[in-house]
Amino acid sequence: MEFYLQQDASKLDEVSSVILPLVDATHSNDVLATDSLKNADTILNGAISNAIASGDLSGKFENSQLFLNSGPGPSRILVIGTGAPDKLSGRKYKKLVQTAWSKISANPGSSVLNLLTTADTTILDQHSKVRLSVEAIGQARYRFDQFKTTPKDKPPAPNMFLVAHADSQAQLKQSVATSKAMDLCRDLGNLPGNICTPSYLAEQGHKLAAASDKVITQVLEEAEMEALGMHSLLSVGKGSAEPSKLIVINYQGGEEGVQPHVLVGKGITFDSGGISIKPGAAMDEMKYDMCGAASVMGAMQAIINMDLKINVVAIVASAENMPSSTASKPGDIYTTMSGKTVEVLNTDAEGRLVLCDALTYAERFNPKTVVDVATLTGACIIALGHHTSAVMSNDDQFAASIMSAGKQAFDTAWQLPMGEEYQEQLDSNFADLGNIGGRSAGAITAACFLSRFAESFTWAHLDIAGTAWTSGTKKGSTGRCVPLLVQHIVNQA
Ligand code: BES
Ligand code: MN
Ligand code: ZN
Numbered sequence: 001m002e003f004y005l006q007q008d009a010s011k012l013d014e015v016s017s018v019i020l021p022l023v024d025a026t027h028s029n030d031v032l033a034t035d036s037l038k039n040a041d042t043i044l045n046g047a048i049s050n051a052i053a054s055g056d057l058s059g060k061f062e063n064s065q066l067f068l069n070s071g072p073g074p075s076r077i078l079v080i081g082t083g084a085p086d087k088l089s090g091r092k093y094k095k096l097v098q099t100a101w102s103k104i105s106a107n108p109g110s111s112v113l114n115l116l117t118t119a120d121t122t123i124l125d126q127h128s129k130v131r132l133s134v135e136a137i138g139q140a141r142y143r144f145d146q147f148k149t150t151p152k153d154k155p156p157a158p159n160m161f162l163v164a165h166a167d168s169q170a171q172l173k174q175s176v177a178t179s180k181a182m183d184l185c186r187d188l189g190n191l192p193g194n195i196c197t198p199s200y201l202a203e204q205g206h207k208l209a210a211a212s213d214k215v216i217t218q219v220l221e222e223a224e225m226e227a228l229g230m231h232s233l234l235s236v237g238k239g240s241a242e243p244s245k246l247i248v249i250n251y252q253g254g255e256e257g258v259q260p261h262v263l264v265g266k267g268i269t270f271d272s273g274g275i276s277i278k279p280g281a282a283m284d285e286m287k288y289d290m291c292g293a294a295s296v297m298g299a300m301q302a303i304i305n306m307d308l309k310i311n312v313v314a315i316v317a318s319a320e321n322m323p324s325s326t327a328s329k330p331g332d333i334y335t336t337m338s339g340k341t342v343e344v345l346n347t348d349a350e351g352r353l354v355l356c357d358a359l360t361y362a363e364r365f366n367p368k369t370v371v372d373v374a375t376l377t378g379a380c381i382i383a384l385g386h387h388t389s390a391v392m393s394n395d396d397q398f399a400a401s402i403m404s405a406g407k408q409a410f411d412t413a414w415q416l417p418m419g420e421e422y423q424e425q426l427d428s429n430f431a432d433l434g435n436i437g438g439r440s441a442g443a444i445t446a447a448c449f450l451s452r453f454a455e456s457f458t459w460a461h462l463d464i465a466g467t468a469w470t471s472g473t474k475k476g477s478t479g480r481c482v483p484l485l486v487q488h489i490v491n492q493a
Contacts, residue, residue, distance in 0.1 A: 001141065003134050003176055005168060006161035009036045009115060012043065015161065016109020017076040019100045021119040022052075024059035024083050036115055043073045051079075059083070061092065062099050074113070078103050088121035090132055090410045097136040105140070108158045117164045130168040131175035132410060135483065138179030144190045144476065177302040178409075178486050182479030185291070185298035189469060189477025193270035193287040198237070198245040198318035201267050201290065204297055205247040205316065212304045214253055220246035225357075232336040233357035236350045237319035239274055239327025244319035246358065247293075249300050251312045254493075259368040260311035261492055263300070263485060264358045266351045266374035267293030267318030274321045274347030275329050282471065289351070291468035291477060292373035293318060299485035306486075310493040313365050317354035321347070333431045337361065338453055343431035351376045352435060352449045359453040369398060370459045371488065372450065373481060379442025381466040389413040389467045389481050392447035393460035402460050402484070405491055409483035413462060416444055423448045 012018055020037055032038050032049060041048040044067050051057035057065045061083030069075055080100050082088055088096070097116055104112065117129045124132070137160070145151040162172070188196060188204065202219045209217035222243050225234055230246070237244035247267070250260075268289035272278060278286065293316040300314045328334070332344045334353075337360040342353065351374050362370050380390045389406070391413040393399035399415045406413040425437030425445045433452060437445025447461045454461075467480045 001137070001157035002159050003172060004159065004161050005130070005164050005166060005172055006113060007163070007165060009034070009118065009163045010039060011113060012036065012039050013073050015074050015111040015113040016158070017104050017112045018074045018078070019104065019112065019114045019116055020077065020079045021082045021116050022057070022059040022079050023085070023120050024081060034118070040077050040079070043069055043071070044077060048079055061087070062096060064099070064103055066103055075109060076104055076107070082119040082121070085120040086122045088119060089123050090128060093119070093121065093124055093129060094132050094136040097133050098140045101137050101140050105155060108156055111159045111161065113161045113163065115163045117162045126164050127168050127171040128410070130162055130164050131171045133162055134172065134175035135179050135182070138182060139479070142183060142186055144187065173306060174486065174490060177305040178483050180305070181298035181302035181486065182482045184301055185294040185479045185482050186477040188294035188297065189288050189291045193320070196287070196290065197242045197269050198267065198320065199243065201269065201293055201316060201318050202245045202247050205249050208249055208297065208300055208304065214251055215304060216250045218248045218250070220248065228361070229335065229337045230357040230361070231334040232342055233317055233319065233354045235328040235332065235334045235344065236268070236321050236353050239324035240320035240322040242269070242320045246361065247316040247318060249297070249314040251300060251303060253303070253308050254311040258311055260313045260365050261489060262362045262365055262367040262370040263296045263312065263314045264355060264362060264370060264372035265293035265296030265314065265316045266290070266355055266372070266376065267316045268351060268354065269318060269320050271321045271348070271350065272323060274327050274350060275323050276346045276348040277323055278348060285469065285471060288469045288477060289375050290318065291375050291464060294477070295373050295464065295468070295480065295482050295485060298479070298482040299489065302482065302486045303489055308489060308493045310489060312489055313367070315358045315362055317358035319354055321350045336453070340433065340452065341431040343428040343434045345434045346436045349435045349446070352446055355450055356453040359450060359459070363456055367457050369492070370454060370457050371402065371462060371485070372459070373462045373464060373485070375465045375468050376463045377443045377446045377465055380463040383416065383443050384414060384466055386466045386470070387412070389484070390443050390463040391415050391460055392418045392444065394451055394454060395458050398458050398460050401491065402462070402488060405487040406481070406484040409487040411481050411483035413481070413484060416447070418444055418447055418451065
């Protein structure tokens with residue numbers, strides 16, 4: 001589906017469908033205040049004003065009516081209430097757009113003029129309304145039915161004209177790229193573990209390189225990782241028949257020699273827990289344990305599509321965590337690529353074991369900044385629930401810039417502390433550090449573990465365990481935190 005900006009709100013006659021916002025009467029004495037509503041009312045021979053007068057239609061949030069027009073002009077006009085301007089937040093705006101889309105999506109025709117971007121809100125600017133419109137419709141249209149023998153019909157894809165000033169063009173471009181990148185992220189997440197293996201992720205890395213001559217993808221095989229001393233990463237895949245991979249996607253959009261920004265993704269394509277095996281309930285959801293990798297790959301796709309003038313390297317650390325007689329065991333000690341030794345006290349704390357070697361590998365790029373993204377801890381879900389990702393960093397200013405990118409992108413993250421007092425929880429009797437820090441502050445001690453391998457650069461860690469997918473009847477990947485990552489890189493460019 002294509003999105004365009006339309007500066008002229010009066011072009012009702014040139015489209016097949018129109019979406020019009022209706023302000024709440026308690027906030028305006030003339031609800032047909034806009035020319036577009038007056039035009040639409042004329043086209044419909046006063047049907048809108050009649051519906052309002054009879055009380056069938058009001059400007060209350062999401063109150064709506066679809067008017068059919070058999071005369072000249074658009075065949076469908078949806079009028080939808082936008083509620084109080086001081087209540088129309090990003091979250092509610094997104095819901096409004098999705099509700100509007102659901103009312104016309106059965107038969108929108110070939111083009112839609114969408115005026116929701118002109119909705120009265122004291123909370124959102126025009127740029128935000130443009131980007132939220134694109135991403136909300138992207139989310140609503142997303143399907144993952146490739147494994148159904150009878151896939152659902154493809155949703156219609158009309159050209160959508162968002163009424164907004166041309167100065168939102170950059171936001172439009174970014175949100176279109178972000179929305180497509182979220183689709184890729186969601187697809188990779190939703191794919192079952194028997195298809196989306198480390199090798200499959202490596203192929204996706206090569207695909208990104210095939211699409212642009214500014215991208216080089218290199219996949220490190222187990223033998224090469226062995227030679228580099230990545231014994232911690234390799235320990236995680238020891239029990240699996242699937243070979244582990246380190247996927248390095250190098251995008252050179254900036255000048256040669258300019259320090260790149262690095263994105264590191266946790267790509268555990270299935271996390272059974274290994275010998276410290278997980279309970280059976282909802283274990284299928286551990287196919288989502290590569291969502292950090294998926295969001296990093298999605299972000300790379302968006303960065304490539306936007307042709308950003310910046311250097312970015314993505315490093316995906318991918319393995320399958322399985323129990324077997326060759327699997328690593330609690331108590332085993334491995335030497336990481338950094339030289340530090342780790343005692344594996346719980347094989348289910350495997351994310352940090354693959355990420356630590358990926359972080360050490362990142363040093364060779366002399367990075368300006370490094371952000372790693374991981375579905376790292378159940379404890380993060382206890383701390384922040386399913387709405388906000390956690391960010392932890394060795395630089396408070398950098399953490400603040402990540403949070404601000406999240407806020408801009410409506411993909412929020414919140415900082416958790418990472419003081420030295422937490423570091424002590426990782427002490428081991430037999431190695432330099434243990435891979436678990438006890439029950440308390442589990443999201444923080446996981447980040448503390450990673451910080452030991454991020455001492456030579458500005459680094460932030462995003463724990464997306466609570467935000468990367470939803471459970472229950474609406475089970476599925478969310479595409480988070482692609483918007484945050486894209487915004488982060490855009491802000492550096
Ligand atoms: N992938 C899990 C974290 C996770 C669990 C994410 C549930 C989302 C939902 C991770 O590898 C893990 O198992 N972490 C353990 C760490 C513990 C053993 C210190 C956890 O959170 O229980
Ligand atoms: Mn685990
Ligand atoms: Zn895991």
